[in-house]
Every structure is written in structure tokens, then in C-alpha cells.
Amino acid sequence: EWIDFSIYFNKIIDRFELTKSQNVIFVREIPTTPMFVEIDQDKITQVLDNIISNAMKYSPEGGRITYRMKEEDTRIIISISDEGVGIPADNVNKIFDRFYRVDRARTRRLGGTGLGLAIAKEMVQAHEGDIWAESVEGEGTTIYFSLPYDRMAEDDWS
Ligand code: ATP
Ligand code: MG
Numbered sequence: 001e002w003i004d005f006s007i008y009f010n011k012i013i014d015r016f017e018l019t020k021s022q023n024v025i026f027v028r029e030i031p032t033t034p035m036f037v038e039i040d041q042d043k044i045t046q047v048l049d050n051i052i053s054n055a056m057k058y059s060p061e062g063g064r065i066t067y068r069m070k071e072e073d074t075r076i077i078i079s080i081s082d083e084g085v086g087i088p089a090d091n092v093n094k095i096f097d098r099f100y101r102v103d104r105a106r107t108r109r110l111g112g113t114g115l116g117l118a119i120a121k122e123m124v125q126a127h128e129g130d131i132w133a134e135s136v137e138g139e140g141t142t143i144y145f146s147l148p149y150d151r152m153a154e155d156d157w158s
Contacts, residue, residue, distance in 0.1 A: 001041060004034045005076060005147075006069060008041070012048050013067055016056070024059045027066040035069075035076055037147050043123040044147075047131075050116035051080050051143045057110055058084035058141070075129070076149045081142040087135040095133060096121040120145070 009030055017026050055065045063083040070077050087095060087102055094100045099114040117131075124131045124145045135141040 002036050002038050003041060005037050005039075005078075006030050006032060006035060009048070009067065009069060009078065012045060012052070016052055020056065022056060022059070023061050024056060025062065025064045027064050029066060029068045031069065031071075033071075035071055035149060037076060037149055039127060039147065040123075043126065047120040047123050047145065048078075048080075050120045051145075054116060054143070055080050055082040055084070055141070057112075058082060060084060063140075071149065071151075072146075074149060075146040077144055077146050079142050079144045081140060083140040086137040086139055086141055087133065088137055089135075092133050092135050096131065117143075 010028070013026060013028065052065070059065060059082050064081075065083075066079075066081040068079045068081070091102050095102065096117045098118040100118075101112070101114040121131050124147075128148050129146045131143070131145040133141060133143050
């Protein structure tokens with residue numbers, strides 16, 4: 001269905017903000033201008049849930065999680081940044097592989113199966129978007145994904 005992504009994105013973040021028990025600070029850099037995209041809402045909700053859960057899981061006490069969204073020519077780019085442990089440079093692309101986990105000892109302690117991002121990748125690709133990561137060990141991680149966007153389709157709404 002067609003949805004205004006910034007309104008939808010804010011609702012997802014609200015849900016995490018209202019239920020979080022951890023001390024993390026949410027920062028939103030989300031434009032309020034309408035950006036309509038055609039998505040399978042259940043699937044993109046799962047993508048966001050997986051990425052945000054990871055950001056919380058790997059955040060330190062008092063860490064910031066920053067939510068951004070911007071418009072490019074033919075796509076919107078959504079990003080979620082944390083100030084957590086980060087991922088070593090040579091492993092950063094592998095995190096989207098099934099069952100891949102960076103540090104066995106650490107991840108055993110934190111739990112999970114290593115499927116969250118593989119599922120997210122599948123869902124984003126089904127929407128003809130991309131997903132990628134940037135990370136600096138000890139400083140934090142940003143996960144990005146894109147979704148096709150057509151500003152002309154937008155104009156038909158107004
Ligand atoms: P699951 O999501 O199935 O519960 P998981 O969180 O371990 O388990 P993924 O979400 O697929 O699996 O993530 C794969 C691995 O990538 C994680 O085990 C972790 O090592 C690393 N990773 C993912 N997101 C982050 C992040 N924000 N900061 C640091 N490491 C991360
Ligand atoms: Mg996960």
C-alpha cells in the first residue's frame with residue numbers, strides 16, 4: 001500500500017520509545033514533508049524492528065540512537081545509527097549473511113540467532129531497495145536502507 005513514510009517511521013520509533021526499559025536516547029532527524037512510497041507495511045515493519053532491536057542490543061548505557069531519513073532522486077534512504085561496540089571493517093558486509101554473528105562470545109551472551117539482518121535484506125530487496133552498513137569499532141554502527149521513490153507519483157496526490 002501507499003504510505004507517507006515519515007509518519008509511519010515516527011510511529012515505529014514511538015512504539016520503541018514507549019516500551020524501552022533501557023537508558024538510550026532517541027534522536028530523530030526526519031523531515032516532515034510527505035514522501036509517499038509503496039510498500040508492504042508488515043515487511044518493512046519487520047526490517048525496522050530488526051535494525052532497531054540490534055541498535056538497542058549493542059548500545060551502551062545512555063547511548064544515542066539517531067533516526068534519519070532523506071530523499072534522493074529516485075529513492076529514499078533511511079538510516080539508524082547507534083554508539084555501540086561497532087563491527088570490525090572486514091566483517092561489516094557479512095552481517096547480512098544468514099547465521100553470521102561477529103563475536104561468538106559476545107553474541108552468545110546477548111542472544112539471538114543471527115537471522116535478523118538476513119531477513120531484513122531479503123525484505124528490502126523484495127522492494128527493489130538496498131541495505132548496507134557503516135561501522136567504526138568502538139564508536140558505533142549505522143545501518144542504511146533505500147526504497148524506490150518517485151516524486152512525480154507524489155505530485156499526483158496533491
Ligand atoms: P537475531 O537478530 O536473529 O536475534 P542477531 O541480532 O545476532 O540475532 P542479526 O540481527 O542478523 O543477528 O545481526 C548479525 C550480527 O551483526 C550480530 O550478531 C552482531 O554481531 C552484528 N550486529 C548487527 N547489528 C549491530 C549493531 N548495531 N552493532 C554492532 N553489531 C551489530
Ligand atoms: Mg538482530
